[in-house]
Each structure stands twice: as C-alpha cells, then as structure tokens.
Amino acid sequence: MTVPDRLLDALTTALGSAGVLTAAASPDDVAGHVVDWRGAHRGSTPAVLRPGSTADVATAVRLCHEAGVALVPQGGNTGLCGGCVPDGSGSQLVLWLGRMRAVRDVDPVGGSATVEAGVTLRGLQDAAAGVGRLFPLSLGSEGTATVGGVLATNAGGTGVLRYGMMRDLTLGLEVVLPDGQVWDGLRALRKDNTGYDLxxxxxxxxxxxxxxxxxxVRLLPATPARATAWVAVHDVAAAVALLAVAQEHAAGDLTTFEVVSREAVGLVLDHAPGARDPFSAAHPWYVLVELAGSVTETLGTRLEEVLVAADERGLVADAVVAGGPAQRTALWLLREGVSEVQGHAGPSLKHDVTVPIAALPALVAATDRALEAVLPGVRRITYGHVGDGNLHHNLSKPVGAPDAVLRDRADALSAAIYDEVTRLGGSISAEHGLGSAKRDLADVYGDPVERELMRTVKRALDPRGLMNPGKVV
Ligand code: FAD
Ligand code: MLT
Ligand code: ZN
Structure with missing residues (x-):
C-alpha cells in the first residue's frame, strides 16, 4: 500500500513542519535515513517522522496505527543487521528519535540516570561522568548510536566481560506501544518482583x-584509572589461556579482553590515519587487555602480574603496556579501527557469533578450513570480544578478486561459519541482532519452539504487524 497524503497531512499538523521530512520536499535529507551505515541495506520511504517528545511519538504511532501504515524506528542508524532501514516498498515511514535528546534525571547516590531515546551513548556516558559516575557500555559507534538503539539491539561492546550487556544495565523503560498507548515503566528500583519483567x-x-x-539505566562508581596492554600471541588458544590468567590475577579489575587477527590489524595499519604497529615483527594474533579501577599504580602492578604469569606459561610472543593516555588511544585504535577500515578491502560479509569461550580455538580452526574450501584466499578479518566468547568473523574477498566473488559465494561462506557455530553450541547473533539480514537464518538455526514463542509475543503486542515489519520474526 502507499502512504496516504491525508496521513502525512495529519502527521504534519500534529508534529509541526520540523516533525515531518518528506522525500518529495527534502530528498537528500531523507536519503540518509533509508540506507544503513555500511551501505549494505537500502530501502525507501515517503517521509521521516521526527518527533520531539513522547507525546509526539504517541500521536504519530496512533495515527499510523489507525491508517494501517508501518513504522521503522531509527536512532543513529549504526545498526549492522538492516533493522534500522525501511524495506523497498515505499510504504513504511521512518520514525527517527534523534530529536528526543533530554537528560531527564541523573542520580549519583541512587546510581541511575533517566534519558530520552535520542541521547547518544556518549551523551549518556558524559552525563554520568558529570556527576562522578560511570555508564560502562562502550562501542566503536558510541558517538552516533543512541540510547534507544543500543537498548533495541541489546548492544554489547568492549566492557561486557565486566559490566554485562545493555539489558543488564537497564532499570526501567518508557515505551510507546504499537497502538499509541504510552507505558511508563521508568522505575529506578533495584528490586521489583511484581510479575513479568516487561x-x-x-x-x-x-x-x-x-x-x-x-x-x-544503572550508573556505577567511576573508574578513572586504566592499565592497558597490547599482547601478541601465537594463536586463539593462547588468547583463551591468557584470558584465564588475567581472570586469575585481575578478576575484579579486568574490563576488556579483545582479540584481533593479523589480517585485521594489517588493514588498520594500512588505512587508519595515525595507526602504528608497536612491535617490530608481525604476529598472527593480538589481544587488547585493559584493567580499570581507581588507583593507577595498583592496576599497573596487577597488569604486570598478569603479563609475567602469562609469559611464564609461554603465552606471550610480545607485549607492550600503554605508558599514558596517548599510547592507550593508539593501542585501542588497532582494535576499534577495524570496523571502519574493512570497507577498504571491498564489501564485507559480517558474522557476529558466540560460542562457549573454550570452543573459540576449535571454531577458528574449523572455519579456517571450511572457508578456504568454499573460497580459496577469502580474507578472515577476525576480531572481537573473546572475554564474551564473541567473534566478529567478518569476511572480505580474496586480494585482487572482483567484488562479485564474495557475493556469489556468500551463502556457502556463511553456512560454513554458522554450521560450525551451531555444532559448538553457539549463537549466530551475539550482539548485533537479527534485523532483516538474519531473520530467516534464525528460523534455520534457531529452536522452532523458541521462534514460535517469539511470533506469539509479536502477535500479542503488535497484532497488525506495523512495528518494524520484516525484522526479527
Ligand atoms: P539504529 O541503527 O538506528 O537502530 C538499530 C535497531 O534498533 C533497529 O532495528 C531500529 O528499528 C531499532 N531502534 C532504534 N531506536 C529505537 C527506539 N527508540 N525504539 C525502538 N527501536 C529502536 N554493537 C555491539 O553490540 N557491540 C559493538 O561493539 C558494536 N560496535 C559497533 C561499531 C561500529 C563502528 C558500528 C557502526 C556499529 C557497532 N555496533 C556494535 C552495532 C550496534 O548495534 C549499534 O551501533 C547500536 O546498538 C545501534 O544504535 P543506533 O542508535 O544507531 O540504532
Ligand atoms: C565491533 O565490535 O567492533 C563491532 O561490533 C563489529 C563489527 O563492526 O562487525
Ligand atoms: Zn562487537
């Protein structure tokens, strides 16, 4: 169906002219809302709705519900599974939350902050820091990703090992339901056993x-001190063994434990401005280890203990400890720079998978063999959150091959990874979600009873199927 003009008129009357951006009047502005960050998912829409308040959202959702028109909520548009963009039918409206940027409350004593959906993750971190507290979720996209988006994708990132995912940091929500009703669940309570945790x-x-x-959301005590090391290891088994050593010697302070393959680091060194290899020789794998706390000296000693113990067990090929904030930033670039630079190797096939941590070496070994059999020379730009058993096993075409090679073999390459992940008891989506990209794969690899339960929930809350249709289920 097409979106009726009278609905757009009613929305403009309700939200004001700043609240509705039509493709007819502002094609360039609308264009940025119909394609995702990687340019991998592209759709179309006659208009982007830009509500400025919860009341605006409720009105817009109610009007669309009455007209039977579907909505695609969107925040920073940094999602990686196509969930944030409309389909190509031109019959879905984008509901952009970016104008809802108020920090409604920050309570350092109670340890909570209440913010609107369009506040960026960095904005939330800054609001917490402003009262001497920490909001610990951290991602490469945090300058653009919004609180609504990280909640809707249950984002993870580089501090999950210590602090959990977005789900673990959430105390309460305010939600506009598919018919336009507002559920005010903004409670900062630590204990609330009053039925289902909606x-x-x-x-x-x-x-x-x-x-x-x-x-x-929860705020935590600030951890201004950091101790950071970049460690070269021979293989993923050594990285996993190093994790055990780090947990033994620095459990409470261990915040980040990330692995990066040489292939991934090589891309960063080639393409990220300012990137520099701290070692004179190349190594097959690297680990970024970070401890966080309140006293720099204590953390430094503990990190030293970790590295000495790991070296005694023959796990360390080389290591460097950041001597200050600038060096820390340089080491982080070698890890966080990967997503940004992979485009230089052509289009990518992303695989965001988890297995039990002990199974990571087996996953990498088995998929190396299987991928090579499907497409000889395929580049494994592998990196991720080893402390959570989560690898980004992202693929690029063989050097010098045309882009089409990767596209033509995409299904077989992905199957090589997902079959092995499933055999090892893992998940085909660790932290990015399903969106439109992995919806059907979840039916193939997921438990059928679980998938049907999800459809039951969807039908109960959104019987007309107007909330981000075609995504997840
Ligand atoms: P969008 O991309 O706009 O939307 C994402 C999904 O949420 C869509 O389905 C959308 O419909 C829905 N949504 C958005 N806002 C709302 C709302 N208010 N209400 C209901 N639904 C909504 N993810 C990780 O987990 N860990 C990482 O380490 C990580 N690193 C990243 C690094 C880079 C460089 C990039 C580009 C992405 C990375 N991501 C990572 C992906 C991550 O999912 C997103 O960055 C973030 O969670 C999405 O926020 P957003 O505001 O951009 O949401
Ligand atoms: C990251 O951890 O950097 C992202 O989640 C990975 C990605 O961009 O695939
Ligand atoms: Zn990640």
Missing part, C-alpha cells in the same frame, strides 16, 4: 514491539 521484552526487540522513548 522491560526486557523491549530490550533486544529491534523496534518490533514498540518504540522506546526513554530509559532509566
């Missing part, structure tokens, strides 16, 4: 059950 239904739902308009 907020958790919306976290990770990727906008398919309602629109998150605000959230109350």
């Amino acid at each position: 907020k958790q239904l919306f976290v990770g739902a990727e906008g398919t059950l309602g629109v998150i308009t605000a959230a109350t």
Whole structure:
C-alpha cells in the first residue's frame, strides 16, 4: 500500500513542519535515513517522522496505527543487521528519535540516570561522568548510536566481560506501544518482583514491539584509572589461556579482553590515519587487555602480574603496556579501527557469533578450513570480544578478486561459519541482532519452539504487524 497524503497531512499538523521530512520536499535529507551505515541495506520511504517528545511519538504511532501504515524506528542508524532501514516498498515511514535528546534525571547516590531515546551513548556516558559516575557500555559507534538503539539491539561492546550487556544495565523503560498507548515503566528500583519483567521484552526487540522513548539505566562508581596492554600471541588458544590468567590475577579489575587477527590489524595499519604497529615483527594474533579501577599504580602492578604469569606459561610472543593516555588511544585504535577500515578491502560479509569461550580455538580452526574450501584466499578479518566468547568473523574477498566473488559465494561462506557455530553450541547473533539480514537464518538455526514463542509475543503486542515489519520474526 502507499502512504496516504491525508496521513502525512495529519502527521504534519500534529508534529509541526520540523516533525515531518518528506522525500518529495527534502530528498537528500531523507536519503540518509533509508540506507544503513555500511551501505549494505537500502530501502525507501515517503517521509521521516521526527518527533520531539513522547507525546509526539504517541500521536504519530496512533495515527499510523489507525491508517494501517508501518513504522521503522531509527536512532543513529549504526545498526549492522538492516533493522534500522525501511524495506523497498515505499510504504513504511521512518520514525527517527534523534530529536528526543533530554537528560531527564541523573542520580549519583541512587546510581541511575533517566534519558530520552535520542541521547547518544556518549551523551549518556558524559552525563554520568558529570556527576562522578560511570555508564560502562562502550562501542566503536558510541558517538552516533543512541540510547534507544543500543537498548533495541541489546548492544554489547568492549566492557561486557565486566559490566554485562545493555539489558543488564537497564532499570526501567518508557515505551510507546504499537497502538499509541504510552507505558511508563521508568522505575529506578533495584528490586521489583511484581510479575513479568516487561522491560526486557523491549530490550533486544529491534523496534518490533514498540518504540522506546526513554530509559532509566544503572550508573556505577567511576573508574578513572586504566592499565592497558597490547599482547601478541601465537594463536586463539593462547588468547583463551591468557584470558584465564588475567581472570586469575585481575578478576575484579579486568574490563576488556579483545582479540584481533593479523589480517585485521594489517588493514588498520594500512588505512587508519595515525595507526602504528608497536612491535617490530608481525604476529598472527593480538589481544587488547585493559584493567580499570581507581588507583593507577595498583592496576599497573596487577597488569604486570598478569603479563609475567602469562609469559611464564609461554603465552606471550610480545607485549607492550600503554605508558599514558596517548599510547592507550593508539593501542585501542588497532582494535576499534577495524570496523571502519574493512570497507577498504571491498564489501564485507559480517558474522557476529558466540560460542562457549573454550570452543573459540576449535571454531577458528574449523572455519579456517571450511572457508578456504568454499573460497580459496577469502580474507578472515577476525576480531572481537573473546572475554564474551564473541567473534566478529567478518569476511572480505580474496586480494585482487572482483567484488562479485564474495557475493556469489556468500551463502556457502556463511553456512560454513554458522554450521560450525551451531555444532559448538553457539549463537549466530551475539550482539548485533537479527534485523532483516538474519531473520530467516534464525528460523534455520534457531529452536522452532523458541521462534514460535517469539511470533506469539509479536502477535500479542503488535497484532497488525506495523512495528518494524520484516525484522526479527
Ligand atoms: P539504529 O541503527 O538506528 O537502530 C538499530 C535497531 O534498533 C533497529 O532495528 C531500529 O528499528 C531499532 N531502534 C532504534 N531506536 C529505537 C527506539 N527508540 N525504539 C525502538 N527501536 C529502536 N554493537 C555491539 O553490540 N557491540 C559493538 O561493539 C558494536 N560496535 C559497533 C561499531 C561500529 C563502528 C558500528 C557502526 C556499529 C557497532 N555496533 C556494535 C552495532 C550496534 O548495534 C549499534 O551501533 C547500536 O546498538 C545501534 O544504535 P543506533 O542508535 O544507531 O540504532
Ligand atoms: C565491533 O565490535 O567492533 C563491532 O561490533 C563489529 C563489527 O563492526 O562487525
Ligand atoms: Zn562487537
């Protein structure tokens, strides 16, 4: 169906002219909302709705519900599974939450903050820091990703090992339901056993059950001190063994434990401005280890203990400890720079998978063989959150091959990874979600009873199927 003009008129009357951007009047501005960050998912829309308040969202959702028109909630548009963009039918409206940027409350004593959905993750971190507290979720996209988006995807990132995922940091939500009702669940309570934990239904739902308009999240004591090391290791088994050593010697302070393959580091060194290899020789794998706390000297000693113990067990090929903030930033670039630079190797096939941590070496060994058999020379740009058993096993075409090679073999390459992940008891989506990209794969690899339960929940909350249709289920 097409979106009726009278609906767009009613939305413009309700939200004001700043609240509705039509493709007819502002094609360039609308264009940025219909393609994802990688340019891998592209759709179309007659208009982008830009509500400025919860009341605006409720009105827009109600009007669309009455007209039977579908909505695609969107925040920073940094999602990696196509969940944030409309399909190509031109019959879905984008609901952009970026104007809802108020920090409604920050409570350092109670340890909570209440912010609107369009506040960026960095904005939330800054609001916490402003009262001497920490909001610990951290991602490469944090300058652009919004609180609504990280909630809707249950984002993870580089601090999950210590602090958990977005779900674990959420105390309450305000949600506009698919018919336009507002659920005010903005509670900062640490204990609340009054039936089903409804907020958790919306976290990770990727906008398919309602629109998150605000959230109350946990704040933690600040950890201004950091001790950071970049460690070269021979293989993923050594990285996993190093994780065990780090947990033994620095358990409470260990915040980040990330692995990066040489192939991935090589791309960063070639393409990220300012990137520099701290070692004189290349190594097959690297680990970024970071401890965080309140006293720099204590952390430094503990990190030293970790590295000495790991060296005694023959796990360390080389290591460097950051001597200050600038060196720390340089080491982090070797890890965080990977997503940004992979485009230089052509289009990519992303695989965001988890297995039990002990199974990571087996996963890499088996998929190396299987991928090579499918497409000789395929580049494994592998990196990720080893402390969570989560690898980004991202593929690029063989050097010098045409882009089409990767596209033509995409299904077989992905199957080589997902079959092995499933055999090892893992998940085909660790932290990015399903969106449109992995919806059907979840039916292939997921448990059928679980998938049907999800469809039951979707039908119960959104019987007309107007909230981000075609995503997740
Ligand atoms: P969008 O991309 O706009 O939307 C994502 C999904 O959420 C869509 O389905 C959308 O419909 C829905 N949505 C958005 N806002 C709302 C709302 N208010 N209510 C309901 N639904 C909504 N992810 C990780 O987990 N860990 C990482 O380490 C990580 N690193 C990244 C690094 C880079 C460079 C990039 C580009 C992405 C990375 N991501 C990572 C992906 C991550 O999912 C997103 O960055 C973030 O969670 C999405 O936020 P967003 O505001 O951009 O949401
Ligand atoms: C990251 O951890 O850098 C992202 O989640 C990975 C990606 O961009 O695939
Ligand atoms: Zn990640």
